[in-house]
Amino acid sequence: MILALLVTAALTALLAATLLLPAQLSAAGEARLIERIDALLPQTQCGRCTFAGCKPYATALARGEADINQCPPGGPSTMIALAALLKRDARPVDPKFGVVPEVATVAWIDEPACIGCAKCIQVCPVDAIVGASKFMHTVIAAQCTGCELCIPPCPVDCIEMRPAAARA
C-alpha cells in the first residue's frame, strides 16, 4: 500500500516537473511564435489594432492579450491565417478597429499646399515621406503602406489617400 502510494507520488512529481519545464523554455518558443504571427500581418504599421505596430500586435497575440480580429488592413484573409496558426475560432474583423479597405491606398501630398511642417515625416512608421522642414514633402508611393497615420497631424489637411497605382 505504502509502496504503491510512493510510486504514484514519485511519478506524479515527475509529471509536475515536465509540466513546469515548458514555462522555463517558453521564452524561446514565444519569440518564434511572435515571428510567425508577424509574418502573417500586413505590415501596414497603422496601429488600428490599438498596438504600436504589427510586431507589438503580434507580441500581444502570442501572449493571448489580443484577439485575432483586430487588423482591418489584413482583412478576412489575415484573420483566417491567424485563426489557423493560433487554433482560435475564426470571426469577422471587428468594425470597432476600422473598416476593411476595398482597395489598397497610398497617401498623397498636395504639394503646393504643403507648408513643410515635417509633422507627417515624424509619424510615418516606415519612413516613406521625404522632405525637410520648411520644404514641401513627398510620399514615396512604393514604400507607403497606406496606414493613414500622417493624415491627422497635418495642419493644412494637404494629405489624402488615393488608390495605389497598379504595380507591375
Add this chain to the structure above:
Amino acid sequence: MKLATPPAPHEIAPNSVGRVMRLVIYALVPAIVMHVVFLGPGLIVQILLGVATALATEALALQLRRQPLWRFLSDGTAIITAMLIALCLPPLAPWWLVVSGTAFAILLAKHLFGGMGANPFNPAMVGYAVLLVSFPAQLTQWLAPNISGLQTVHLGFGDVLQTIFSGELPARLTWDAVTSPTPLATLRTQLALGQTMQEVRANPVFGILGGRGWEWINFATLVGGIWLLAMRIIRWQIPVALLAGIAVPAGILYAIDPGSYPGPIFHLTGGAAMLGAFFIATDPVSAATSDRGRLIYGAGIGVITYVIRTWGGYPDGIAFAVLLMNAAVPLIDRFTVPRIYGHPP
C-alpha cells in the same frame, strides 16, 4: 468584319478522354480472349452484367448530381471499371456479386468523391476489395483451366448462364468437380501444409512459368499492356516499378531459400500482377502524377502485394496494395514535385 477571338493556343491535337478509354478497352481484348479460352464464357456474361450495371448506376448518379448525361456516359470510364471488376471475379460468380461490386464502385468510390477525375481511390479495386472482404467464399470458386488433366467436366454456355443467375450449379455437377484453386491459392495452402516448393510445383495446376492456363492469360495481358505503352496511353514508370517491386523481393527470398519461396517469374505470371501493373495501377486519376511519384507509387504497390501474398491472409494482394498506395498518392505528389526550370535543386 467581326471575328471570334479565342485565346492561344489555336492549335489543338485531336484527342479526347473517350479515345484514351477506348484504347484501354481494346488493349483488354487479348486478355479477355485468353480468359474465355481457358476459363470458359462466364467472363463474357460477367462483363455484360457489369457494364450494364455500371452504365445504369453512372446514369443514376449523373442524374442525381445534375451532370450532363451523355458526355460522361460516353467517356468509357465506367465501362473500364466494370470490365476490371469482372476480370477479377471467378467466371461463375453469382450475378449479384458483379452487380453489387460495380454499383458500389461507381456510386461510392467515384461519384461520392465528385465523379470522374476526382476519385482518390481506384473504383474497380474498391468494388473488388469490398466483395473480397464480404464474400470470400464465393471469390475462391475459380474454374479449372480448360486444359487436359485439369478440367474434368465441360460446362456449356447454358450451364454457365444457369450457374451465374441461380447461384447453383446444374444438378449433375458439384463445385468440387468444376473448380480448382488459383495457382497462388494452391501455393498458399500447400506451403501452409509444410510442403517444400519442389513438392508444391509438382501439383498439376502449375506450368512452366506460373499456373497452367494462367500463364497465357497473363501473357495476353502483358501484350495488351505493351500496346498501351506503345500508344503512349500509359507511361512505363508504374508498370516497371510495380513488377520490380514484386520481382526484387521475390528474387532475394528465392535466392536465400528456394525451398519455401517461389521465384520472381512465378510471382509475375501466377496472379494478377500483369493486370495490376498495366491496367489497374495505371489508372491516372488515382495514381501519382509526376515521374518520380509514379516510380514510388508503383514500387509501393509491388512490395505491398508481395508482402500480402507471402505473409498475409489473402492469396493475392494487388487490390489492397493499390488502395493503400491510392491513399498515399496525395502525400507522394506533395513530395515529388519536379524541379522547375531555372530553380535551384
Add this chain to the structure above:
Amino acid sequence: MSALLLILLSAVLVCYYAPTIPALNPFLAADHFDSAVGIAVASALTLIVVSPLSYLIEHALLAPRGLEQLRTLVFIIAVMAVAQLAGVAMRLSKRWMPVPTAFLLLMTSNSAVLGVAFLDTTRARTFSDSLLLGLGTGLAFALLLLMFTALQQRLRYANIPVMFRDTPAALVTVGLMALACMGFTGLIRE
C-alpha cells in the same frame, strides 16, 4: 496487425477533426498540412518513447513489487509526461509548427489508448520487442495522419455532392483506407 492499423486510423481521424470541431470552419484547413506535420512528428516521438517506457515501468517497477493493479494509472501519468516533453521539443525546434497546448492533451489520450492497446493486445516479450513496436506504431501513425491530411487537401477542390462534403467524405475516405488495411489481415498472427 490490421486491428492495430484500425486503431491507428481512428486515432488519425480524431486528430484530424479535433482542431476543426470548435470552429467547424473550412478555412481553418488553410495551412493544415503544416500543422499536421507538427502533430505527426510530436505523436510519433511520444509513441516511440512510450512503448519502451511502459515496458520498463511494467517489468522493472511494477511487476517485481506486485503492483500490477496500478498499471493504467501509472501508465497514463508516464504518457502525459512524455507528451509534454514532446511538445517542448517541438517548441524548441525550428522546423516544425508548434503543437498547441490543447492538442497535447489529445495526443496524450491518443497515446494512452494506443499504449494500453499494445500492452493488452500484443505481448511485447522483450525490451527490444517493445522498442520496435513503439517505432513501428509511431511511424505508422505519423504516415497515416499525413496521408489522410494530404488526401483531404486533394478532395478540397473536388466537386463532391453537397450532402457528402467535408465530414461524410472524410469518413468514407477513412472507411476506404480501413478497407485497404484489411489486406494486412493475418500478417502478424496474434
Add this chain to the structure above:
Amino acid sequence: MLLHSHVRGGLQLVGHKRRSAASVRIAAAPAEVILALDQHTGLPAIALVKPGDAVAMGQPIAQPQSDISAWVHSPISGRVVAIEPRPAAHHRGELAPSIVIANDGEDRRHPANAPVDFASMDPLELCEHIARGGIVGLGGATFPTAAKLLQARACAHIHLILNGVECEPWISCDDLLMRERAHDVILGAHILCRSLGAAKCTIAIESDMPEARSAVRAALASDTASNIEVASVPSIYPAGGERQLITTLTGQEVPADGLPSDIGVVCQNVGTAAAIARWIRDGEPLIRRIVTLTGSGVREPVNVEVRIGTPLAQLIEDAGGYQQPIAELIMGGSMMGKTLPHDGVPVTKGTNCVIAATAADFHERGTEMPCIRCGNCAEACPASLLPQQLHWYALGKDLDALESHGLLDCIECGCCDYVCPSQIPLTQRFRDAKPALLETVDSRTRANDARLRFESREQRLTRLEAERRAKLDEKRKAFKDAR
C-alpha cells in the same frame, strides 16, 4: 557546335512553313500609316510632332520617356494627320494612342540619319546609337534592344546568341530573312558583339531550315572574323523560346528570377540583328520589317517586307486578298499568337506573322472534360511544371499551392493545351490565375520591406531616445557638480 541538351518536353508540330516560303516581296508603301506609341515593351513613347507637321522617312516622331521605352520613326515621308487613339494589334483591337501620317509618296529621307562606323565607336556610345534607331526585339517580345544590351554590359565574357529558331508553326519570316539577307544578320552580329564586348556569338538555326543554314554558312565563309558560329537546333516547339534556346546551346538554366545575362548570355532575334545592321550601315532606323502572311484564308501566302504602321487589310490585299471565309485572324504563331477581332489594325514592330485561318486550318477544341491526371501535359511542359496539379489548384484558387507549383514560371507556350485529352484550356486558366498570385507575391514583398523599414525606424528612435537621455543625464550631472 555541340548541343548541350535538348529542350525538355515540347512538341513536334506540323510547321506549315513551306506555304509562305517564296522569296520576300517588297510591299508598296501605304497611303497612310498608323504608329502606336506603345508598340514596344515598357513605357509609351512621347510624340515629338503635332498634327499638320511635315515628316521625312526615318525622322524620329516620338521619343522614349524612360530607360525601357523606344524611339518611333516615321516610315514614310508625308504629313502628320492626327495623334489619336486607334485600334492596335497588341491590344487585341482595342485603342492605343497613335500617330497617323499621310503618305506624300516621295520617300524623302531624313537628312540627319547617316551611316556610322561602328568599329571606331565606344561600346556604350554604340548602345546609345542603337537606341536612337528605335530598335526593339523583333521576335515578338518588342523589348527595347539597347536596354537589354545595357543591362548585360556589366558582365564579362558575354556569349551572344542570335535566335533564328522560329519554332512556332506557320511563321517563316526569320527563315526567309536568313536565306536572303544573311550578310545583314552577320553584320548585325558584329555590331552586337562590339556593343556588348562579347567574345563569342552563336547563330542558332532550326534543323528543318537547311536553306537558311547554308545561306548563313556561305555568308560566314566570306567573313574574316571567326568568333561567329552556326548551331543547328532540333525543331521542337518551343525550342526557340529564349530560356529554352539558351539551355539547349549552353546547358545552363537561366535563374527563374534572373535574366540571361546572369549566366553571361544575351539573346537577340536574327531580325533584330539585321535591323541594327541597316541602321548602322545605311542609316535607316527600324521602319520596316518582314511579316509572314499565311493561312488558308489568304490567296498567296507570302513573306512581305512592309513599312511599320501599314494597315493589316492593305497587307492582305497585297497577298491577293482573302479567299475563303476566315474563322480567325491571328497575329503571331498558332501556339502563342493573339487573335484579332478585325483587320483594321496596323503592323507594329512586333508583328512577325499574320495567320488568316479558315475553319479547316485548326482542329476544333472538343467539349471540356474533367482532368484525368494523365500527365501528358507534364511531359510536354518545357518548364518542368505539373499543369495537371496547377489546374486543380487553379480551380480551387489555392494561391499557396499555385506558387509552390510554379505558376509564375509558366511561359504560356500552350504545349499542355495541345496534348490535353480532356481538351481543357489550361493556358488560359493559368493566364487568368496569374494576376491574383502576382498581387499576393507583390504584397508580401512589400510587407517584408515595410517590416524592415519599421524595425529600422524603431531602432533609430530608441537610439535617439537613449542619446537624448544620456545628454540630459550629463547636463544634470554637470549642474550638480557646479552646485
